[in-house]
Amino acid sequence: MARTGPTSIARRTLLWLAALIIVCIIAVSGGVLSGAASWAPKLGLDLEGGTQMILEPKVEGNGSVSADQLNQAVSIIRQRVDGSGVSESQISTQSGKNVVVQMPGAPTDEQRALITASANMNFRPVIVSSEAAAGAVPVAQRTPADKLPKPTAKPTNFSDPNWVDAAVMKEYEATSCVAPTTPPNTSADPAKPMVACEADSGFKYILGPVEIPGNLIQTASYGLQTGAQGATTNQWQVALTLKKPEGAAKFKEVTQRLYAKYLANQNDPQARFAIVLDGNVVSAPASQAVITDGQSSITGNFTEDSAKALADQLKFGALPISFTIQSDEQISATLGLQQLEMGLLAGLIGLALVVIYSLFQYRALGLVTIFSLVIAGGLTYLAIILLGWSENYRLSLAGVAGIIVSIGQTADSFIVYFERVRDELRDGRGLVAAVENGWMRAKRTILASKAVNILASLVLYFVSVGNVKGFAFTLGLTAVADLIVVFMFTHPTLQLLARTKFFGEGHHFSGLDPKQLGAVPLYRGAGRFRSPEDTLAVSKGKNSRAAGEAERRQTIAERRLAAKEAEMVGSRGAGAKKAEPSDDFKESK
Amino acid sequence: MKSFATFGNELYTGERSYEFVGKRKIWFSIAGVAVLLSLLVPLLGGGFNFGIEFRGGSQFTISNVANTSPSIGEKAVSEGAPGTVAVVTNIAGKTMQVQTDRLSDDQTSKVKKALTTAYGVSNDQVTSTFVGPTWGQDVSRQAIIGFIVFVLLATLMMALYFRTWRMSVAAIVGLLVVMVVTAGIYAASEFEVTPSAIIGFLTILSYSLYDTVVVFDKIRENTADIKTSTRRTFGEEVNLAVNQTLVRSINTMMVAVLPVGSILFIGALLLGAGTLRDLSLALFIGIIVSTFSTIFVAAPMYAWLRGKEPELLKQAKKVKARRAAETVDA
Numbered sequence: 001m002a003r004t005g006p007t008s009i010a011r012r013t014l015l016w017l018a019a020l021i022i023v024c025i026i027a028v029s030g031g032v033l034s035g036a037a038s039w040a041p042k043l044g045l046d047l048e049g050g051t052q053m054i055l056e057p058k059v060e061g062n063g064s065v066s067a068d069q070l071n072q073a074v075s076i077i078r079q080r081v082d083g084s085g086v087s088e089s090q091i092s093t094q095s096g097k098n099v100v101v102q103m104p105g106a107p108t109d110e111q112r113a114l115i116t117a118s119a120n121m122n123f124r125p126v127i128v129s130s131e132a133a134a135g136a137v138p139v140a141q142r143t144p145a146d147k148l149p150k151p152t153a154k155p156t157n158f159s160d161p162n163w164v165d166a167a168v169m170k171e172y173e174a175t176s177c178v179a180p181t182t183p184p185n186t187s188a189d190p191a192k193p194m195v196a197c198e199a200d201s202g203f204k205y206i207l208g209p210v211e212i213p214g215n216l217i218q219t220a221s222y223g224l225q226t227g228a229q230g231a232t233t234n235q236w237q238v239a240l241t242l243k244k245p246e247g248a249a250k251f252k253e254v255t256q257r258l259y260a261k262y263l264a265n266q267n268d269p270q271a272r273f274a275i276v277l278d279g280n281v282v283s284a285p286a287s288q289a290v291i292t293d294g295q296s297s298i299t300g301n302f303t304e305d306s307a308k309a310l311a312d313q314l315k316f317g318a319l320p321i322s323f324t325i326q327s328d329e330q331i332s333a334t335l336g337l338q339q340l341e342m343g344l345l346a347g348l349i350g351l352a353l354v355v356i357y358s359l360f361q362y363r364a365l366g367l368v369t370i371f372s373l374v375i376a377g378g379l380t381y382l383a384i385i386l387l388g389w390s391e392n393y394r395l396s397l398a399g400v401a402g403i404i405v406s407i408g409q410t411a412d413s414f415i416v417y418f419e420r421v422r423d424e425l426r427d428g429r430g431l432v433a434a435v436e437n438g439w440m441r442a443k444r445t446i447l448a449s450k451a452v453n454i455l456a457s458l459v460l461y462f463v464s465v466g467n468v469k470g471f472a473f474t475l476g477l478t479a480v481a482d483l484i485v486v487f488m489f490t491h492p493t494l495q496l497l498a499r500t501k502f503f504g505e506g507h508h509f510s511g512l513d514p515k516q517l518g519a520v521p522l523y524r525g526a527g528r529f530r531s532p533e534d535t536l537a538v539s540k541g542k543n544s545r546a547a548g549e550a551e552r553r554q555t556i557a558e559r560r561l562a563a564k565e566a567e568m569v570g571s572r573g574a575g576a577k578k579a580e581p582s583d584d585f586k587e588s589k
Numbered sequence: 590m591k592s593f594a595t596f597g598n599e600l601y602t603g604e605r606s607y608e609f610v611g612k613r614k615i616w617f618s619i620a621g622v623a624v625l626l627s628l629l630v631p632l633l634g635g636g637f638n639f640g641i642e643f644r645g646g647s648q649f650t651i652s653n654v655a656n657t658s659p660s661i662g663e664k665a666v667s668e669g670a671p672g673t674v675a676v677v678t679n680i681a682g683k684t685m686q687v688q689t690d691r692l693s694d695d696q697t698s699k700v701k702k703a704l705t706t707a708y709g710v711s712n713d714q715v716t717s718t719f720v721g722p723t724w725g726q727d728v729s730r731q732a733i734i735g736f737i738v739f740v741l742l743a744t745l746m747m748a749l750y751f752r753t754w755r756m757s758v759a760a761i762v763g764l765l766v767v768m769v770v771t772a773g774i775y776a777a778s779e780f781e782v783t784p785s786a787i788i789g790f791l792t793i794l795s796y797s798l799y800d801t802v803v804v805f806d807k808i809r810e811n812t813a814d815i816k817t818s819t820r821r822t823f824g825e826e827v828n829l830a831v832n833q834t835l836v837r838s839i840n841t842m843m844v845a846v847l848p849v850g851s852i853l854f855i856g857a858l859l860l861g862a863g864t865l866r867d868l869s870l871a872l873f874i875g876i877i878v879s880t881f882s883t884i885f886v887a888a889p890m891y892a893w894l895r896g897k898e899p900e901l902l903k904q905a906k907k908v909k910a911r912r913a914a915e916t917v918d919a
Contacts, residue, residue: 046864049713056721098727112694326727327642328719330701334652335684335716343865346855350848357843361593397864398788404852405792405872408845409799415844416803419597419837426601445806448750449799455746456739456795463735471788475795 006436007499010492017375017488024382031389041381042388044396044470047340049333050104054326055116057099065097065321068312073099073321076119076278079184079199090392094469098326106330117187118322119278121214121313124207125159125258126284127193128172129269133202136176143169157257158208159270163193168206171195177204184279196274198281205281207274211254216247218294220314222307225299236302238311241295248294255296258287275314282313343400350404354411362418364502365511369414372490376410379481380474395470402474409453410482414490416449417442421494421512431512435498439491446486453479597836603829610828613889620766620886627773640781640867641688641718643725647697649687650680650716654708662687665707669700682859691719728784732791740764743798751809755894760801763887767797770882771875778870785864789871796872797879800841801887807834808888815904822905827892831884842880849873 031037045052057065057073065073070093077099081089089103101115148166155162164172175182177197188194190210197204218241225235242251254273262271266286274284285298298310354373358366380403387393420442424434457476461469497503503510599605609616631637641648651662662677662685673696676688685708692700697717705715744757751757771793775786808830815823849872856866895901 056723109694109698324721325719326721326723328717330715330717332650332652332713332716334714335650338652339863339865342855342859343852346852346865347848349851349855353847353851354844357840357847361840398785398868401788401852401865401868402792404848405845407848408841408876409796411844412799412803412841415837415840419834419840422597423601423833426598441810445803448806449802451746451750452743452798452802453795455742456791456798459739459742460735460791463731463738471792475792 006495010495013488013492014496017484020484020488021375021378021382024379024386028382028385028389037385037389039385041384042392042394043336043340044394044399045102045104045329045336046331046397047336047395047400048104049331049336050102051106052327052329052331053101053112053115054094054328055099055101055323056097056326057321057323059321067096069321070096070099072312073119073323076321077101077115077323079278079280080115080117099323114183114187116323116325120321121217121275121277121282122190122210123212123254123273124194124210124276125254126205126269126272126274127159127161127163127208128206129272129284130177130204131269133178134176134204135178136182137173142173155208158211158254159257159261160208161270163208164206168193168195172204172206175204177202188279194276194279196276196279196281198274198284203281203284205269205274205284207276207281211273212242212247212250216243216250217241217314218243218247220311222302222304222311225297235299236304236307238298238302238307238314239295240298240314244294248292251294251296252290252292255287255289255291259290262286262288275310277313283310339397340400343397343404347400347404347407350407354407358411358414361511363511364507365418368490368493368497369411369418371493372414372485373407373410375489376478376481376485379484380478383477383481384474393473395474398471399474402471403478406475406478406482410478410485413446413450413482413486416445417486417490417494418511420445425512431498431504434512435491435494439494446483450479450483593836600832600835603832606828606832607835608828609831609884610824610889610892613893616885616889620882623773624766624769627770627776630773631776634776634779637776637782638779639725640783640786642720642728642784643782645691645720645723645725647689647692647700648718648720649701649704650718651685651687651704651708651710652714652716653683653710654685655683656708657683657685659685661707662704665703666700668707669703670696673700680863691721725784728787732787735791736794739794747798747802747805751805753895756805756809756891759887759891759894760798760805762890763801763882764794764797766886767793767875767878767882770878771871774874774878775871780867780870783864783867785867786871789868789875792868792872793875793879796845796876797882800838800879801883803841804831804834804838804883804888805891807831808891816900819904819907819911822908823901824892824896824905825908827888831888835884838880838884842876845876846873849876 028037028039032039055073055077057070059065059069074091074093078091081091081101081103089101091102092100094100107115145166148169149161149164151162151165153162172195175195175197181197184196185194188196190213192209194207195205196207220238220240222236222238224232225237227233242248258271258273261268265271272284272286274281276282283298283300285300289296302310351373355366355370358369360366362369384393384395388395417438421434421438424438425431427434429437454476457472457479460472461476501507503512507513596605657679659677659679663675666673666675666677666687666689670689670692673689673692678686678688680686687700687704689700697719701715701717705712740761744754744761747757747760748754768790771790775782780786808827811826811830811833812823815826821829849869852865853869853873856863856869
């Protein structure tokens with residue numbers, strides 16, 4: 001019974017591992033069939049070729065950006081990149097201060113300038129509005145050149161239709177605010193009218209020149225509207241405060257003009273002003289009162305989220321975000337491919353060397369190492385594919401290096417384990433017991449040391465920038481894969497192998513030959529301890545050094561007797577272990 | 590090959606023993622000299638050779654060129670951006686590298702075009718990199734923060750696991766020796782210090798402590814009941830533990846160094862400067878130094894730190910007394 005226990009547990013563990021692998025494979029297969037995943041890992045930019053720009057957003061006035069501002073910067077960049085027609089780009093943040101833009105291929109100079117331009121917010125009055133989602137006017141239906149508006153007089157104020165000249169009208173007709181959208185004009189001259197889209201609604205506008213620049217905004221917040229009786233309604237609103245006195249004065253001027261138009265016709269587009277961020281209209285409210293103190297509220301069909309978004313945009317609008325290029329890399333696909341090939345080649349050579357070394361050191365046991373490495377590799381591969389699918393994880397060159405480096409650290413778990421088993425054999429235990437006891441000790445060491453590895457990769461992942469992250473990630477991933485393999489494959493396999501004839505009888509090539517491990521003299525010399533100690537250790541799973549401890553707990557007289565016996569046996573047996581007292585004698589000198 | 594297993598057996602029983610603890614003064618002196626040299630080499634040799642990521646500038650890499658003459662590249666750069674000084678090197682095989690001061694976007698694309706035509710390669714074989722002057726500093730600052738956070742957490746973790754702060758101290762001293770010596774050797778190699786090299790250094794952090802924890806765990810096992818045992822003194826038990834795990838230390842070092850060595854070989858020989866080479870050089874040195882540092886610095890340091898404890902001194906006396914009695918009897 002004592003023997004079937006561990007065996008069936010070992011078998012069950014192996015089955016669980018097989019089930020885990022099969023589930024992963026099925027998941028990936030499903031993904032591949034549905035077209036969402038691929039059997040090849042997604043490659044990072046340095047392997048696939050492409051462009052990577054690392055931009056550091058800076059806020060006018062104070063150097064550092066807050067987390068909210070960083071997210072704002074990311075969404076600005078994302079809009080620009082998507083708007084510029086670059087597909088499959090990735091925009092992410094790095095260590096809480098940088099924005100990383102990665103895209104396949106090389107952007108044109110215009111696209112590059114667009115991405116790195118500084119973002120700012122300002123208010124422009126609306127002159128013309130499509131009042132509905134509008135695409136570009138088909139070329140055939142566009143206003144012929146001679147019918148295009150020709151301003152008759154100089155514009156008197158910023159809402160004056162006289163701003164709309166032939167060029168602006170042509171641009172307005174050519175602009176599309178529904179997919180495929182025209183890229184926003186982020187570098188519009190603040191002193192001139194512009195054409196812009198409102199992303200949510202798809203409305204198309206001609207806007208007057210900048211009337212209130214973003215830096216006149218004091219702050220903005222959002223909350224529930226208060227009704228006439230002072231009770232809160234369930235309508236969300238955004239409260240906007242302008243800086244006094246300049247902002248408030250300007251806002252008064254604007255709202256006076258727009259409110260007059262509002263009174264004349266509630267639906268007049270010219271009663272509205274547009275909040276423009278980075279060339280996009282964020283919101284275009286109508287002026288329903290004259291605001292004299294710079295404190296106004298914007299109402300409409302807000303949800304909590306949209307109210308918060310607008311308040312954030314207004315708040316950050318006060319601080320124009322500019323971007324400094326930290327690094328700008330264009331990697332040729334050829335170089336990337338070359339690096340990947342070389343990396344894989346290096347990995348294969350390294351793996352082959354490890355295989356040869358393990359076979360040389362551990363004989364047949366080396367095969368267990370190799371199978372374990374293969375399974376650890378398989379698990380890592382599946383994890384990378386699954387993460388590539390679900391989290392868009394891309395393998396970088398540093399990541400490949402991380403995997404290659406981890407071969408050694410993964411193999412070390414097996415080395416630690418095998419060495420402990422060998423130590424047990426040297427103590428004179430049978431293989432089955434040696435495997436169990438060796439495992440009890442090795443398990444602790446492996447867990448403690450892998451904890452160091454995982455800690456290191458976690459710290460590196462969260463603290464570091466650039467490709468250190470990719471490296472830390474694969475290092476952590478392989479450490480976890482290693483733990484799974486050593487617990488679910490290597491140990492159960494060894495448990496089963498210990499019961500085979502080849503290993504159990506310590507075949508010369510098994511790598512666990514007691515004779516080779518010098519365990520024989522102990523069998524003979526301390527033979528009388530062996531069998532009871534052994535069974536005791538197995539049945540109770542007692543600490544491995546039981547034999548050694550028992551030896552230590554002897555009285556001095558017993559000790560000398562045993563030593564003398566051992567010495568006598570030792571002098572008879574060839575290559576026997578030296579007896580303890582003579583050893584001590586040597587040391588005490 | 591019977592000898593290596595026999596070697597392991599002899600180490601295990603104590604029949605063969607190297608005095609890692611006993612001769613600690615020698616080992617500490619050697620480590621001290623190595624640390625001193627490692628500090629002096631960069632100072633005397635003009636410091637580290639910082640890569641473009643730290644200096645800031647523009648860099649172009651051209652793959653698969655037919656003619657590896659640097660003058661072609663120099664001429665192309667002066668065409669694209671007149672007045673710019675370019676350093677053109679053939680970094681490996683058919684790969685050329687051109688480094689210049691920071692170029693504007695406009696200049697970059699002009700130089701890139703000039704290089705493409707000059708070396709007669711297609712557009713997708715030229716890689717350009719522009720690095721702002723603070724990028725490298727950012728990477729290293731984050732790396733230093735990572736280093737400090739990791740060391741603090743690891744110290745705490747080891748102190749909790751081993752139930753003694755002295756093991757943490759010994760392990761961290763060993764780690765510092767590894768970092769300084771590795772940095773010194775790296776500086777002596779005159780390879781450029783790039784963010785990839787920094788990654789290598791950070792990995793050594795993890796490897797070095799990992800290696801130390803494995804050996805210390807064996808020491809913990811061997812010395813668990815030291816206070817009731819008169820078999821060996823504390824120092825001897827530590828020494829035995831290091832000897833018993835010596836085979837593992839050698840095997841682990843070999844298995845870890847083999848793949849890294851093959852990356853280094855391939856990287857240096859076939860690819861030239863780049864992520865793979867810088868990373869693997871730092872690791873290659875670091876792994877070997879770590880193995881030595883654990884055995885010769887961390888373990889003897891631990892024995893030395895605890896050797897002065899009154900209880901252990903008493904225990905050492907008991908061991909001595911028992912041995913004296915036995916010697917007389919024999």
